[in-house]
Amino acid sequence: MADDDFVDLDLPDPPAMDIPEDSTFDQASIDALFGDANADIQQKSGLRAVIESRVVSHGRLPMLEVVCERMVRSFATSMRNLTSDAIEVSLEDIASVRFGDFMNRVPLPSMLAVFRVPAWQDYGLVAVEANLIYAVVDALLGGRKGAAPRKIEGRGFTTIETTLVSKMIELVLREFSTAFEPIAPITMEMERIETSPRFAAIAGPTNVASAATFAVDMDGRGGNFTILLPFATLEPVRGKLSQRFMGEKLGGDTTWRDHMRTEILRTEVELCAVLGERDMRLADVHSLKVGQTIAFDVTPDDPFEVSCGGVPLARAQIGRQRNHVAIGIVETFAKGSPK
Incomplete structure (x- = not known):
């Protein structure tokens, strides 16, 4: 067969598409025809978005x-x-x-x-x-x-x-x-x-x-x-x-802190030494007279409690030093509370 020879095949015409003349394609029609690439991507919100987020928020170290x-x-x-x-x-x-x-x-x-x-x-x-x-x-x-x-x-x-x-x-x-x-x-x-x-x-x-x-x-x-x-x-x-340099002290300038510490150490406080306690009826307290003696079930060698502002601080014993009544600390309480 020569190159110039052609074979005429009697093939049927392709079917015509019935498309209305006034039809238009919007984005929804295009997505339905070709498929929406973002259709399977669901927007995550709420707690799931926070948990599955790849953005890591942290403080620098x-x-x-x-x-x-x-x-x-x-x-x-x-x-x-x-x-x-x-x-x-x-x-x-x-x-x-x-x-x-x-x-x-x-x-x-x-x-x-x-x-x-x-x-x-x-x-x-x-x-x-x-x-x-x-x-x-x-x-x-x-x-x-x-x-x-x-x-x-x-x-x-x-x-x-x-x-x-x-x-x-x-x-x-x-x-x-x-x-x-x-x-x-x-x-x-x-x-x-x-x-x-x-x-x-x-x-x-x-x-x-x-x-x-x-x-x-x-x-x-x-x-x-x-x-x-x-x-x-x-x-x-x-x-x-989290410090910016070695030995950094939080709080900035320590001038006020040192001043407050100095003033607190110079503050005078009043200590209360409870030598003994006894329960009495209100009628007996009302009938107390000058010169009356109240007996306590303690001895001079028994330790007593020393407190400040109602907070127990230590246990001590009474004594004398240079013609003055003195107390000697025997035991201190941790954090101001008795053991």
């Missing part, structure tokens, strides 16, 4: 940044002693995240070390990425400097790799504890190492945590690790971490 900066310098020195390589450690970022979002973004495979802070009775997490894991193993086993370690995909970490990386994690916890000493003397104890985020859950998915990410470079090889501390763990030292 300036002193936590200072702790991390102190940890950078000390951890770099410890890693040089461990690997005998030139180690560069830097603080990449400190952010507040929800625990569930952080665990979902952890690149796998990774090592997740769960540690405990006995002083705070709570837990924290150290997440070590695969690049840093292979770099540490390569450095500790005498790998060639400057060469990137080979990654073996599709398998879990061996016992040897876990043991070697655990040495680095113990250094992280030790140096991080040391960096916290100016704020609170604590110790961080590693409990276990997990490779699945499901087995390393130390908080609820919506709980807010502070994540400090550090970068480690060892002659061109290395990676990142992150220390995750839930806000519930930091609650015992939350006030100190």
Whole structure:
């Protein structure tokens, strides 16, 4: 068949669409024809919007940044002693995240070390990425400097790799504890190492945590690790971490406070020494006369109560010093109340 030859096929005409001449398409008709991309997205409101919101509102913790900066310098020195390589450690970022979002973004495979802070009775997490894991193993086993370690995909970490990386994690916890000493003397104890985020859950998915990410470079090889501390763990030292600088005293100028303290200490108060008490009828009290003696069931050696403004302060014994009646304190009451 030549190129100029055509075959005339007798095909039926396509059916005509019955569209009214005055018909118009509005947005509802277009959405019904092509589908509304936003139809399945429901606007969340109320308590559900607050709970499922990805925006984390929190107060800044300036002193936590200072702790991390102190940890950078000390951890770099410890890693040089461990690997005998030139180690560069830097603080990449400190952010507040929800625990569930952080665990979902952890690149796998990774090592997740769960540690405990006995002083705070709570837990924290150290997440070590695969690049840093292979770099540490390569450095500790005498790998060639400057060469990137080979990654073996599709398998879990061996016992040897876990043991070697655990040495680095113990250094992280030790140096991080040391960096916290100016704020609170604590110790961080590693409990276990997990490779699945499901087995390393130390908080609820919506709980807010502070994540400090550090970068480690060892002659061109290395990676990142992150220390995750839930806000519930930091609650015992939350006030100190909120300070802007070390040793900050809340309340501003202390001049008025010192002046008030001085004046209070100079204030004269009246002490009342109750030598004895006895219950009497109102008729007997009414019939009291001058010179009448009232007997008490106490002896001079029995201790009596000393109070101020009706508040018991101490127990004392009566005596004499330089022709003056005196009392000697025998026992004091804690917080102004008798034991």
